[in-house]
Amino acid sequence: MAKELRVLRIHGKVQGVGYRFFATRVARRLGLKGTIQNLRDGSVEATVEGEKKTIDQWIEELKEGPRYAEVNRIDQETKEFTGRLPDFDVKF
DSSP states (O other): OOEEEEEEEEEEEOSSSSHHHHHHHHHHHHTOEEEEEEOTTSOEEEEEEEEHHHHHHHHHHHHHOSTTOEEEEEEEEEEOOOSOOOBSEEOO
């Protein structure tokens, strides 16, 4: 299976609604590695590594998000897999 690293920028109502913790819980369940953090502009940035289809599955769940989140758009950039990311966690 193809492994890759992806950098995501999630736009919408994604801060103050438990979004990062939701994304972390799902990523850990799927066995993905990486980090997620709030950005000053109100968006959330995630860096994730794993199997391409598993990342795609994670992104489908991210589009829904937790109850009070509203995801408008997810920008993605695919990069070369490094195998160096830690177990998925929130960056502060």
